[in-house]
Amino acid sequence: MLRRVLPFLLGAVLLAGAEDPFEPPPELAAYTRQRTLGQQGNAGKVAVLLRSFFAPKEEGGLGIEYDNAYTRTPRETWRDRKANCLSLTALYVAACRSIGLEARYGESLRISRWRRVGSTVRYERHVVAVVAGGTIGQELVADFLPEVRKGAQLIAYLEPRRVEALFYSNRAVELLAESKPEEALQAAHRSIEVDPGLGVGWNILGVVQRTQGTDAEAEASFRKALEADPRDGAPCGNLESLMRAQGRDAEAQTFREQGLEIRKRDPFFNAFLAEEALGDEHWAEADKRIRQAIRLLPQEPEFYLVQARIHLAQGQTKDAIKALEKARKWSLPDMQSRFDSKLALLKNLKPA
Template identity: 45%
Template structure:
């Protein structure tokens, strides 16, 4: 689960050395005393930073039955450092927070960092999330810095990382932003707004925090303040496509079509790597009968996320509209293959329907 091999970091952006104060018990990054005692015991005999790190990793990921903490990856929610300790589960953000806290507890200089070229889009319920991949960095001059990566398969997919150091304020903002989205997905509007505000309290210049606050406000029908939040997000990061898309939707839904179109044009230049933007445009073109545009857009979406069942279903609809029945069936079969088991039956029925149009039989 863990890769701590030395890595030559391309384009590493440093920050000034920081002096860290131990978080207070109510802080989500507070390391419980029993966790600190466990970590000190596991690493106490190691003579160097490198060996301390290796002993720490072994202790964290070794099975509990063998005396380790038995940490496992779990992306269902973003846990505090204390919850990681008690539950033994964490996503990459929580695991990075725990690891950095553990390193600092034993006197190792550790930084939060972000692997820029691994960011990706994911849909959770009705919310599309742009997920950043965070890692922990141990400065080791004059040798190569050490990167602790808790989702090493991403390195296999993207190759060498371009890593930037994150100030603690920005990392904390991402932590609370994550939790705000989780609350929003659960329908907890009050909790979502609280976490979004905590994100901005940690880093008022976080475009991510302002965008998520805008989504929360829009969901609560406070559209004027949502618009203000989206505009603030765009001012802070003109390359972030999320607030651009959200602003376009808000304006279009309130009848301000001309203004919305300006953000559509802006989105075309900024959101080229957003598969859900292309899928949205494919759906729009299909409804309007522009099948050539629909085909182009859904191909762009699938180029980025080739195994997304919803995209494959949309591809099938586009192909069906063009009269390509065999192509529609192939897209549905792919969608069925990658769909959750509970969803597979609905693809079977759609395939049967098209096979019926052809007068053939379904192959299972």
């Protein structure tokens, strides 16, 4: 079993008062028209615009760098040239709309990420842009994750108010990490005001409330989060933690079992647990968890990379090579080179 306890589980990771946080920078429309000039079809415009976000300035691009530490508004992204997937998507949707392209927000249902930040475990969902392709039924997906996954797209549309609510819930998490609890509480409440049906928003509100010592309010928020989204295991983990701290062990165990039942079908959570077990040198648990992740999502290259690390930690060089070869197989062509040097190094090692 793992030694580490998962304490506060946060949902997806915009504060700007009552104004629209997604208001585009005034320079965006002119820039977008200039970059897409001469492109006749929607697909060509979408591709050129997508490349221009990351192309260096000397090539006429924006030179944006991926940065998941802070959720920026489109204006902040334009200013800083840094953004996470939500910020990039908001800027991209605004750019497409400025030249008459029909663009919507979507959530990639097969991509999520669990990561530990200090004593906190964050669950981050993935937002993309979906643009009409110009022919009936054709849709083009703009995905801003740095590690694009082959065959991973299964998109659910997101209403603008839900994306705005996710923005504010992100900012609440970030403000809490910056030791600004009052501002974090304001952002969390704003998320709920924008979209009262967002389970993530209620969960994060509960986390902020608990850090301020208002446990009764936090419990109510966690329960509302679970009611809004019964498939989200994060509120279960938070309710378990809160109730154990209060000596309500029987209730805590109920939520623990409920949370594990929900999350056992999440391949990314299993991969996260595998990495946690790897860090604790619990090889059998790490192997079990990564195998479960691969069974649930067999075309995810990052899972095979974790599996290779587990094998290497145990001196199983041949098995590590096999895992890396699978990671390379399921990566996009322009991402496969990242595995070549690792494979060459391992193949030159003598078996333990």
